Amino acid sequence: xxxxxxxxxxxxxxxxxxxxxxxxxxxxxxxxxxxxxxxxxxxxxxxxxxxxxxxxxxxxxxxxxxxxxxxxxxxxxxxxxxxxxxxxxxxxxxxxxxxxxxxxxxxxxxxxxxxxxxxxxxxxxxxxxxxxxxxxxxxxxxxxxxxxxxxxxxxxxxxxxxxxxxxxxxxxxxxxxxxxxxxxxxxxxxxxxxxxxxxxxxxxxxxxxxxxxxxxxxxxxxxxxxxxxxxxxxxxxxxxxxxxxxxxxxxxxxxxxxxxxxxxxxxxxxxxxxxxxxxxxxxxxxxxxxxxxxxxxxxxxxxxxxxxxxxxxxxxxxxxxxxxxxxxxxxxxxxxxxxxxxxxxxxxxxxxxxxxxxxxxxxxxxxxxxxxxxxxxxxxxxxxxxxxxxxxxxxxxxxxxxxxxxxxxxxxxxxxxxxxxxxxxxxxxxxxxxxxxxxxxxxxxxxxxxxxxxxxxxxxxxxxxxxxxxxxxxxxxxxxxxxxxxxxxxxxxxxxxxxxxxxxxxxxxxxxxxxxxxxxxxxxxxxxxxxxxxxxxxxxxxxxxxxxxxxxxxxxxxxxxxxxxxxxxxxxxxxxxxxxxxxxxxxxxxxxxxxxxxxxxxxxxxxxxxxxxxxxxxxxxxxxxxxxxxxxxxxxxxxxxxxxxxxxxxxxxxxxxxxxxxxxxxxxxxxxxxxxxxxxxxxxxxxxxxxxxxxxxxxxxxxxxxxxxxxxxxxxxxxxxxxxxxxxxxxxxxxxxxxxxxxxxxxxxxxxxxxxxxxxxxxxxxxxxxxxxxxxxxxxxxxxxxxxxxxxxxxxxxxxxxxxxxxxxxxxxxxxxxxxxxxxxxxxxxxxxxxxxxxxxxxxxxxxxxxxxxxxxxxxxxxxxxxxx
Numbered sequence: 001x002x003x004x005x006x007x008x009x010x011x012x013x014x015x016x017x018x019x020x021x022x023x024x025x026x027x028x029x030x031x032x033x034x035x036x037x038x039x040x041x042x043x044x045x046x047x048x049x050x051x052x053x054x055x056x057x058x059x060x061x062x063x064x065x066x067x068x069x070x071x072x073x074x075x076x077x078x079x080x081x082x083x084x085x086x087x088x089x090x091x092x093x094x095x096x097x098x099x100x101x102x103x104x105x106x107x108x109x110x111x112x113x114x115x116x117x118x119x120x121x122x123x124x125x126x127x128x129x130x131x132x133x134x135x136x137x138x139x140x141x142x143x144x145x146x147x148x149x150x151x152x153x154x155x156x157x158x159x160x161x162x163x164x165x166x167x168x169x170x171x172x173x174x175x176x177x178x179x180x181x182x183x184x185x186x187x188x189x190x191x192x193x194x195x196x197x198x199x200x201x202x203x204x205x206x207x208x209x210x211x212x213x214x215x216x217x218x219x220x221x222x223x224x225x226x227x228x229x230x231x232x233x234x235x236x237x238x239x240x241x242x243x244x245x246x247x248x249x250x251x252x253x254x255x256x257x258x259x260x261x262x263x264x265x266x267x268x269x270x271x272x273x274x275x276x277x278x279x280x281x282x283x284x285x286x287x288x289x290x291x292x293x294x295x296x297x298x299x300x301x302x303x304x305x306x307x308x309x310x311x312x313x314x315x316x317x318x319x320x321x322x323x324x325x326x327x328x329x330x331x332x333x334x335x336x337x338x339x340x341x342x343x344x345x346x347x348x349x350x351x352x353x354x355x356x357x358x359x360x361x362x363x364x365x366x367x368x369x370x371x372x373x374x375x376x377x378x379x380x381x382x383x384x385x386x387x388x389x390x391x392x393x394x395x396x397x398x399x400x401x402x403x404x405x406x407x408x409x410x411x412x413x414x415x416x417x418x419x420x421x422x423x424x425x426x427x428x429x430x431x432x433x434x435x436x437x438x439x440x441x442x443x444x445x446x447x448x449x450x451x452x453x454x455x456x457x458x459x460x461x462x463x464x465x466x467x468x469x470x471x472x473x474x475x476x477x478x479x480x481x482x483x484x485x486x487x488x489x490x491x492x493x494x495x496x497x498x499x500x501x502x503x504x505x506x507x508x509x510x511x512x513x514x515x516x517x518x519x520x521x522x523x524x525x526x527x528x529x530x531x532x533x534x535x536x537x538x539x540x541x542x543x544x545x546x547x548x549x550x551x552x553x554x555x556x557x558x559x560x561x562x563x564x565x566x567x568x569x570x571x572x573x574x575x576x577x578x579x580x581x582x583x584x585x586x587x588x589x590x591x592x593x594x595x596x597x598x599x600x601x602x603x604x605x606x607x608x609x610x611x612x613x614x615x616x617x618x619x620x621x622x623x624x625x626x627x628x629x630x631x632x633x634x635x636x637x638x639x640x641x642x643x644x645x646x647x648x649x650x651x652x653x654x655x656x657x658x659x660x661x662x663x664x665x666x667x668x669x670x671x672x673x674x675x676x677x678x679x680x681x682x683x684x685x686x687x688x689x690x691x692x693x694x695x696x697x698x699x700x701x702x703x704x705x706x707x708x709x710x711x712x713x714x715x716x717x718x719x720x721x722x723x724x725x726x727x728x729x730x731x732x733x734x735x736x737x738x739x740x741x742x743x744x745x746x747x748x749x750x751x752x753x754x755x756x757x758x759x760x761x762x763x764x765x766x767x768x769x770x771x772x773x774x775x776x777x778x779x780x781x782x783x784x785x786x787x788x789x790x791x792x793x794x795x796x797x798x799x800x801x802x803x804x805x806x807x808x809x810x811x812x813x814x815x816x817x818x819x820x821x822x823x824x825x826x827x828x829x830x831x832x833x834x835x836x837x838x839x840x841x842x843x844x845x846x847x848x849x850x851x852x853x854x855x856x857x858x859x860x861x862x863x864x865x866x867x868x869x
Contacts, residue, residue: 027073030072030103031067031069031070031104033066034085034106036088041067042062042066045085045108046083046084046236048081050080051076051080052076052079058071072339075398075399076097078094078095080094080095081094085108125139125703128649131208131209132208133206135206137202141154142743142753145198146197148177149165149194151204152167152227156699156700157656159697165190169225170644170656171644172223174226175210175224175225176227177189178228179196180236180262180267183344188390191269191346196269201230201231203229205227206225207226207227207228213402214402215400215447216445219451219502220500221553238262239259239261241257241259241868242868248829249862250860254862255273256275258271265336268333268334269332271329272329273329277324277831277860277862278318278319278323297516297538298515299459299461300518300534301463302609303607304465308414319857320831320832320857321356321856327352328350328351329348331346332345340395341396345391347388347389349387352382354380354381357377358377358854359376359852360376360377360850360851362848365849369768372674372677374422374677375422375423376420378420380417383414383415384414388410390407392405392406393405401446403444404443404444407439408437410435411435412433413433414431414434416429417430417431418620425475425476429470431469432466435464436462437464438462438463441458442457443456444456451502454497454498454499456498458494459495459496460494461491462490463489463490466486466487468485469483471483484524486524486525487521487523487524491520494514495514496515497512497514498512508545510543511539511540512538516536520532522608532563532564532565537559539557542554550582550583553579553581559574560572561574572633574633577599577600579598579599580598582595583595587645590649592645592647594644596644600638601637601638603634613627621678622679623680625681625682626683627685627686628683632685634664635666639661641658642659643655643656653701654700658693658695660691660693663689664689666686668684669683669684669720670720670846671723671724671728672725689720689721690718691719693717697712698710699711705745707743709740709741710740712739713739717732717734720733731764734764735759735762736758737760738757738758739755740756741754748784749783749785750783751781751784752782753778754780758774759774761773761844765846770849772844774804777799778795778796779796787818788818789817789818790818793811793812794812797809798839804840805839805841805842808839810832812830812831813829814828815828822868824867825866826865827863828862829864832858835858836856837855839853839854840853840854
């Protein structure tokens with residue numbers, strides 16, 4: 001009842017605000033002439049008009065005789081006019097909007113300092129101003145980067161997870177990637193980072209305290225981070241792009257087309273990729289939901305049960321191992337029909353056919369110092385297909401009101417086939433996984449006054465997941481009785497009202513009221529079906545305070561949870577506190593430091609897929625079984641302490657230290673049983689676990705010699721309960737990883753890239769230790785024979801020791817030729833230069849150890865031509 005009273009109060013405030021006088025939108029014209037110091041006209045100078053919150057409302061270019069004309073609409077009392085042109089110093093002036101028509105002539109001064117920078121090569125690679133850090137792209141590029149991701153990995157403080165594509169700055173994951181200030185992709189920024197050409201980028205901006213709502217600026221203490229990619233001037237054209245085609249030995253072929261449109265009311269990036277070289281198409285698997293945020297609010301989604309067969313091993317590229325024929329097509333764009341209305345559209349299609357072989361030697365841990373050994377060979381085929389659509393509409397109702405709606409849809413169909421030969425049997429396995437997701441959202445934002453903003457939000461979602469698993473036993477010539485079909489259906493509905501603002505210049509507040517309901521059905525092979533209903537009503541408050549250099553944040557979430565499972569009703573009332581304190585301080589003259597401590601507590605309920613109390617096959621060799629409760633949640637407590645010290649003005653040094661401790665109560669423990677070569681894993685909700693992790697990194701850029709060095713160390717120690725064949729004991733897992741990477745400019749013509757990784761893994765179960773370590777090395781030399789010709793040789797190796805796979809090396813080389821006109825680029829690439837047959841990779845898990853032989857693609861030559869238009 002109280003929840004609806006609060007909603008009534010918010011509705012009253014909203015109605016009261018709507019009744020207030022709304023400012024009239026006025027139209028303005030501005031024209032004039034742009035000249036140089038000699039009063040000669042300047043053509044193609046860019047004219048940008050921004051409102052009071054620095055949003056671009058109009059832009060144009062001067063014609064061949066320096067004239068310009070712009071028509072725009074604004075609610076602001078004043079505007080900012082920015083004029084820029086390559087070779088001239090940018091000019092910015094502030095103008096009043098009291099006059100409907102203005103005529104303005106401006107003079108631009110030549111940028112002599114820019115010329116001096118180019119000649120002396122003494123450029124400022126990094127600049128820091130307020131909450132923005134700017135990296136000059138060419139200061140970190142060696143010419144081998146194929147996409148933005150390759151460039152970002154070289155910037156101090158930035159790290160990229162090659163497996164997931166997630167990008168972090170000083171340990172914190174970024175929210176999105178902007179393209180010249182516009183968000184084209186939302187959380188699916190991998191489309192830009194993995195496909196946009198690195199040589200289109202002039203600067204990379206790190207935007208701290210990022211918020212994408214103009215009404216919340218100045219009223220929210222955001223800790224989000226975004227990346228803004230600033231394009232080179234020649235890329236800011238109505239039509240700009242690249243077309244790459246290539247072919248090679250062993251019938252290899254590749255094609256990639258990139259198209260960028262940069263217009264007054266349209267910004268678009270399109271890409272088409274197709275190849276059979278094995279090159280990654282990792283932008284596949286778009287996120288329909290921002291799952292972490294929605295699950296926090298009470299939405300639940302289907303989770304896959306079946307295991308997907310792995311492809312390429314870590315450390316190496318897919319094209320070294322995988323035989324594929326794949327295509328990826330994507331179109332992302334922002335359209336601005338009027339100054340009030342924005343449309344963001346994101347469309348992608350992915351299709352692939354992958355063939356992959358491997359040979360495994362697995363050793364499962366048994367009590368009394370015994371092992372279960374399995375020798376296995378696999379022939380794998382995967383055929384994934386995905387279609388994704390994201391449509392977002394933003395409409396400005398008035399100066400203080402905005403309306404946003406979004407629709408997302410994803411359809412994926414993954415087909416897996418494998419033939420598995422073991423020392424026990426011969427099994428053919430087929431998997432078909434069909435996933436359909438829909439999500440809709442409508443949000444209303446009202447700036448009630450200069451201090452408070454109300455955000456009302458309604459969300460709806462649907463998720464349907466079908467998983468089919470079939471086995472055929474060649475050794476017995478029978479169809480397995482373990483065939484199964486799993487069906488999951490989820491329907492989500494929720495609404496939230498959020499009051500955000502500041503009490504005064506020191507204290508900021510946030511009050512969130514919400515309700516969400518999930519209804520689901522989990523069925524297996526039409527024999528079993530479980531109905532599940534989950535209702536989450538919550539109130540959350542946060543109070544933030546700024547005392548000079550100290551930032552304090554405290555709050556709590558109060559949740560009323562109602563669940564129905566197997567016709568049993570359960571009720572829970574939970575309190576989840578959170579607190580954080582940070583201290584920012586200037587050290588010495590140039591160094592900025594931030595010390596931060598965070599404590600957070602949360603409760604997590606098990607989903608229907610983790611409540612099903614019957615055996616489920618996840619592959620031909622593994623089964624799972626759950627012994628859990630629908631009304632007893634897992635309690636997770638987090639304590640994190642971090643230190644960031646950086647100097648982006650003189651020493652170009654960034655260091656990050658993070659220490660964290662996590663405890664889990666009423667969590668799952670593993671109980672392992674073996675039935676010949678079948679591994680049965682029973683998950684029992686009866687134990688506690690904890691994990692301690694340490695992360696340390698330091699990045700240093702030496703501007704005078706254009707050299708970057710990155711060092712990082714990660715350590716994780718986890719303690720949990722593990723039972724094997726009814727013998728239970730504590731299991732301790734420790735993992736250490738040390739990494740160093742450097743980019744060196746030895747001479748004007750020779751660049752060198754070096755990387756070293758050292759991994760140490762150790763498990764200790766009932767005083768039985770299993771330990772192994774390995775090293776990974778990378779050596780790359782770039783020789784610029786001339787401005788037109790560049791040679792690149794890359795050597796990568798892993799060393800697992802004599803008894804665990806030995807030394808495995810892969811060598812690649814390529815040569816690039818760029819004619820003087822800058823339009824063409826020709827490249828020859830030789831893959832697997834030494835023509836090795838396979839590499840051996842070892843891996844340690846809590847209850848088994850494996851060594852896998854990965855066959856390499858035979859040596860092939862690939863010739864490509866790229867044309868810029």
